[in-house]
Every structure is written in structure tokens, then in C-alpha cells.
Amino acid sequence: MRVGILGGGQLGRMLALAGHPLGLETTVLDPGEAPCGAAVAAHLRGEYDDLGLLRRLAEWADVVTYEFEQVPEAAPAELAGQVPVHPGPEALATGRDRLNEKTLFRELGIPTARFAAVDSRDALKAAVADIGLPAVLKTRTLGYDGKGQAVLREDGDVDAAWNEIGGVPLILEEVVPFEREVSMIAVRGADGAQRFYPLAENHHEQGILLESRPRPADPREADAVDYAARLLERLDYVGTVALELFDAGDRLLANEMAPRVHNSGHWTIEGAETSQFENHLRAVCGLPLGATDPVGHSAMLNLIGVLPERADVLAVPGAHLHFYGKDSRPGRKVGHITVRADSAAELEGRLERVRRLLPAA
Amino acid sequence: MRVGILGGGQLGRMLALAGHPLGLETTVLDPGEAPCGAAVAAHLRGEYDDLGLLRRLAEWADVVTYEFEQVPEAAPAELAGQVPVHPGPEALATGRDRLNEKTLFRELGIPTARFAAVDSRDALKAAVADIGLPAVLKTRTLGYDGKGQAVLREDGDVDAAWNEIGGVPLILEEVVPFEREVSMIAVRGADGAQRFYPLAENHHEQGILLESRPRPADPREADAVDYAARLLERLDYVGTVALELFDAGDRLLANEMAPRVHNSGHWTIEGAETSQFENHLRAVCGLPLGATDPVGHSAMLNLIGVLPERADVLAVPGAHLHFYGKDSRPGRKVGHITVRADSAAELEGRLERVRRLLPAA
Numbered sequence: 207m208r209v210g211i212l213g214g215g216q217l218g219r220m221l222a223l224a225g226h227p228l229g230l231e232t233t234v235l236d237p238g239e240a241p242c243g244a245a246v247a248a249h250l251r252g253e254y255d256d257l258g259l260l261r262r263l264a265e266w267a268d269v270v271t272y273e274f275e276q277v278p279e280a281a282p283a284e285l286a287g288q289v290p291v292h293p294g295p296e297a298l299a300t301g302r303d304r305l306n307e308k309t310l311f312r313e314l315g316i317p318t319a320r321f322a323a324v325d326s327r328d329a330l331k332a333a334v335a336d337i338g339l340p341a342v343l344k345t346r347t348l349g350y351d352g353k354g355q356a357v358l359r360e361d362g363d364v365d366a367a368w369n370e371i372g373g374v375p376l377i378l379e380e381v382v383p384f385e386r387e388v389s390m391i392a393v394r395g396a397d398g399a400q401r402f403y404p405l406a407e408n409h410h411e412q413g414i415l416l417e418s419r420p421r422p423a424d425p426r427e428a429d430a431v432d433y434a435a436r437l438l439e440r441l442d443y444v445g446t447v448a449l450e451l452f453d454a455g456d457r458l459l460a461n462e463m464a465p466r467v468h469n470s471g472h473w474t475i476e477g478a479e480t481s482q483f484e485n486h487l488r489a490v491c492g493l494p495l496g497a498t499d500p501v502g503h504s505a506m507l508n509l510i511g512v513l514p515e516r517a518d519v520l521a522v523p524g525a526h527l528h529f530y531g532k533d534s535r536p537g538r539k540v541g542h543i544t545v546r547a548d549s550a551a552e553l554e555g556r557l558e559r560v561r562r563l564l565p566a567a
Numbered sequence: 568m569r570v571g572i573l574g575g576g577q578l579g580r581m582l583a584l585a586g587h588p589l590g591l592e593t594t595v596l597d598p599g600e601a602p603c604g605a606a607v608a609a610h611l612r613g614e615y616d617d618l619g620l621l622r623r624l625a626e627w628a629d630v631v632t633y634e635f636e637q638v639p640e641a642a643p644a645e646l647a648g649q650v651p652v653h654p655g656p657e658a659l660a661t662g663r664d665r666l667n668e669k670t671l672f673r674e675l676g677i678p679t680a681r682f683a684a685v686d687s688r689d690a691l692k693a694a695v696a697d698i699g700l701p702a703v704l705k706t707r708t709l710g711y712d713g714k715g716q717a718v719l720r721e722d723g724d725v726d727a728a729w730n731e732i733g734g735v736p737l738i739l740e741e742v743v744p745f746e747r748e749v750s751m752i753a754v755r756g757a758d759g760a761q762r763f764y765p766l767a768e769n770h771h772e773q774g775i776l777l778e779s780r781p782r783p784a785d786p787r788e789a790d791a792v793d794y795a796a797r798l799l800e801r802l803d804y805v806g807t808v809a810l811e812l813f814d815a816g817d818r819l820l821a822n823e824m825a826p827r828v829h830n831s832g833h834w835t836i837e838g839a840e841t842s843q844f845e846n847h848l849r850a851v852c853g854l855p856l857g858a859t860d861p862v863g864h865s866a867m868l869n870l871i872g873v874l875p876e877r878a879d880v881l882a883v884p885g886a887h888l889h890f891y892g893k894d895s896r897p898g899r900k901v902g903h904i905t906v907r908a909d910s911a912a913e914l915e916g917r918l919e920r921v922r923r924l925l926p927a928a
Contacts, residue, residue: 219587223584223587223588226580226584226606226607226892227584227887227888227889227890228877228888228890229874229877229888229890229892229902231606245587245592246587246607479884479885479907488881492878493877493878493881494878494881494882496881496884497884497885501862501863502862513590516589516590516854517853517854517855520849520854520855520857521855523840523857523858524840524858526588527588527589527590528588529588529589529590531587531590541590546840
């Protein structure tokens, strides 16, 4: 079977790496000259809205998927009708737009912080009056790793925030105090079967994910599974999805969804019976899903900007390296490390050893 | 770091797949037009004794290794001096010749069945008189999967066996009744560190490996570790080695060694903390070795000749597919399946389900 992937970054790369043992051929479409996914997959080079290239991909592939939700709308529109595209258009339209996400969450009874669409300076002022401060103003699309966001703490911040990111469709979101950020990685097969990984606890710094750690049997897991299941059903979803939530102490508030494999699920490569990448491929290819049970105790550390010394990391028992083959650049995700151990205490000790080896980003 | 691999079959392919997450670039040298390893590594196409090609590989690579021990002697000879080659020339000269293997085992005090070199019909008769029957006549080099062997049960078989495979250097080996075949996969780093996987129990049919199953804490493990350690030290070995042994009930008899990753170690991809492929790469690249502890209970089934239905296998919990991307052909290893479970009983049930799905070879 042949799988086309829009995007040849590290997510496309790890999808392709998971595909080879399954006997799946993969081609990434990516405008880069040598995107890191091209080391392990065929590469069609060009823009995501190059209709001729999309047709070539559709002719070659049995199914097309994507590694990021910000693909130009022309791409899935052109592909649809020529080749199955999973996850489907509604999932993509939802996942690429924060307002659509929050609106769908509300429709499905999934709790969220309060929010309002903002399309003008006046609308921003009205939204601030309604929601109160502090609040966060965000671009509806194209934001990632904390980009395209402005925090409003007092009334005087309103104009500055508008000046900074106004002029594109925005959303204002209530800032709710929370104890931790968690994510639910779930997968739904073409036959409707659903699987859920243990809830993962995420630690961000400056908007960039630093660490993710599965917390099997977390007291909030049942709620997160419930919410993710509603999304999967409502979107007739096929593939892996990530639902990011805030744990506000007494309840979870859904923050955003990503209709794709997700950084907070990278620990599943060694830390779960079947990785999120393999399960995404199984789903979009119409194959049975694999077990999502944890294997030992694990956690993932992102490598931001620069890589540590390979030998130092590999000297730590249970440390598994994932270099993406990307050049170093401040703030760029260039790899990750998953640490696995037989007990929580052992994991903690190993994690601490690995953290000390990571260069400042 | 750049690793050159002589041979681009499934072993080269799985080495390359293990190399990408470590940030290692791999190039396979292989005469085939599209060997299955070339899907995940760069490919230099040509014969193994093509000196120009070997020089190109040596110039590109930081270290060269191989996926099979029958490389023409010209290859390591040409490479040596230009680039480090691991495992080294003595390991290769030993592993490619059954007489050299047995002679080294004897020298190191590792028990073997009785054996004698056979270079003529008369020498064969003398060896039979000395060793007795039954015995097996084997080519010293190039035999694999039961090829190049003739069993002698009575005196009348002597001429037939000679006529069948005589004319090349041979070895006659005593047939010793044994309870099971086992193998020790071990690895030694550039710094001399040694690691040993649990002893694996192997089931062959018609000379072809069908199943391998790690047996942690096997009563014979200590002996196998001792023997493998003697080999690693004596050969100043760097990389993964496989030592195949017969369990004769009261003792182990060494049968052969392979100076490379080995089919009976494929279960380590999911069934051990670090796979034999990753540990081979770590060793030849001078990196610290990874833990060889088992992860859950696992076993490997080879796929011979034809592939089963992907969806049927993936419906079995804990079943992990490894298709090699090779065309079907009777007797050809085209893939393997590793089954993992939390208990021995659960593993047995899953294995039985998978066995029923395998087409007759």
C-alpha cells in the first residue's frame, strides 16, 4: 500500500519510519529541498497548492494524509475525489482554526475556557468587556509553539495586542488558572474502532513543549477519553488525533485539537505497545488498530535548537535518541529523547540525568 | 556519522531503520537494482569486489560494517586502511568458514561436536571412520539455511554426499542428539564493554529458522554468555555477534557464529530495551551500548516465501509486523512477526493465533 503525506518534517519522517516495517511505501510532498522526511521516504518537491503535483501524488497513492493541519485548503479539495484523504476535510477545517475548534467543543459539550471571535479592534474591546482580563488574543490559524499570541493583562494591553497581531481573524480566550496541561492522544480506525493512549502531562516553556509524560490511570483520564471520543465520532474521524486540555483542578478544559500525530505522543514509540505513528498509518490504511497500553514507565524530552552529545545521552540506561536530521536553529525542534524505565522512581533518576545533558536552547 | 553497509538485504534495511533515529546516515553497497535496504538508505550499486566502488564507500563513510559474512575477501582488504571496518578481519575470516569457527571454539575451550576438515574423498572416508555416523558433511563457506549440507547415515551415503557437494573445502561434523537449538546474541563496544541478550530458543524446519524465542534466566544462559564472552575478547570484536549452540541436555555445543546481526535476534526490536540492530550501530560507531533487558514476553516468527494478510496479523494484540519489501519466492525470508505479551501464557495464545495465519511456505 502507498501512503502520500503532505509535509516532510519530523512527523512525516516518523510516519515513514513506522510505515516501512508494515510494508507501506511513503511519499512526502514538501517544498523543501531536503526535508528530513525525505531521508526515509520518496519526495515530491513543490508547494502544497501545486495542483499538478497534488494530482501526481493522488495517482501514486492509495491514501493521503498530512503531518500538519495548516495545509492550504486547495490541497485536500484537489485531492478529494481522486484519492481518500484521512483525517477528512471537516477534521482539517476544525483543527486548523482555533475558533472552529472551540465552537465544536462547545457544541459537543466539551468544557472550554470562555472565548469570542475577534475581527476588529471594537470586537476585541467588546470581547474583553465580556470575558474579562487576563485573556489571550490568538490568531485563529497558523499559530504554533506560542507564535501568534498576545497576553492581555490590563486594559492598556488591548491596543498593543491588536497592533501586534490584528488584521487577521482572531480569537480572544479567557485565561483560566490551571494546575497542568495534559493531552489525550486517541486514534479511530476506518471501521470506527477507537483506542486511547494514557493521558500525557505536558510541560511547556515559552510556548514550546519541553516534556511529555504519560500518566496511566490518571484521575482525569476518563473525562479526556470521553471528550476525545465525542470528537472522533462527530468528525467521523480516521487517524490519530491530539486533544490538548488544561487541568483546572476540578475539571478539564479543552484548549485545542490537532488532527494528526502530535509531539506529546512521541513517547509512544518506545513507551506504548503501538506508536501513535503506526496507529495513524493503520487507521488511514484501513488496518486494525494496535494496542495503546503503556510499556514500562516513560517520558519524552524535546531537543530544542541544538542536539546534545549522542554518546552522553546513550550512556543513560533506557534513553532512546530520536534525531530528526535537521540543522540546528534556536527554538527549532531538532529531536527528542524518550526515557523508559521499570519503575517511576527509576524513570525520575534517568530523566534527571538526561535533563542535565541538554544544552540550553 | 556515516555508516557504510556491505549488503542491502533485510539486515541492512533493519540496520538503516535503526540508524535514522540515532542521526546516523547509512549507505548500502549491493549489486541488486533495488535491494530492500535501498528503500531506507542510500544505495551504491555494484559488486562487492568492485574496488572503485569500495573506495567511494570508504571515502563517504566514517565506519563500514556488513550484513553478511560471505563478502569477498577483497572487500574488507580494500577498505582496511581507508576506513574502520567492524567487526574486524579476524572475526570475518572466522565467521565465514565453518572449520575456522570450530577450530577457534576448540582453541577457546568452547565445547563442540567432533569435526574434521575434508578436502578429498579419501579424507572424507577417514573422517567418517574417526567420527562415526551419523554425521553431516558441510561446505566450509557459503552455506546458509541448510544449503550445502549432506547428512550421512550409513557408509553407503559417503560417496553420494561427496558427489553432491565435494570439490570445495568441506567439514564433517558429528551428529549429536540435542534437545533444542539456542543462540546467544551478544554485543561488544569499541571500549570493550559487553552486553548479552537472553538466550533464544530456535526452531528450524528444513534448515530454515521458523521461530526464535528469548528465554530469560534459562539454566544454560551462563554457559552461553561465558562462551560468547571468550569469542568477543579473543577476536577483539566490535559489534553484534550471534553464537548458535545445541543444547545436548547436559551441556551446550557451539555450532557456528555469525559476525553480524542475526535472524534469531530480530525479536529484540520490540522485545528488548535496545535492539540488536541499534546496539550493532552503537558499537561500530563507538557509542555506549544500550541495555539488552527483555521488555515483556516475546517471540519471533519468520515469514517464509509468502506474506500473510496484513490485517489478519495486525488484529492479533501485541503482533508487530516486519515486511521486508521483497518479492515472494519459495523459501525466501520475506518478513517476520514479533509477538509481545505481558505473560508467558498470553504470549502462547497470541503466537498460536498468528501461526494459524501464516500461509504454507
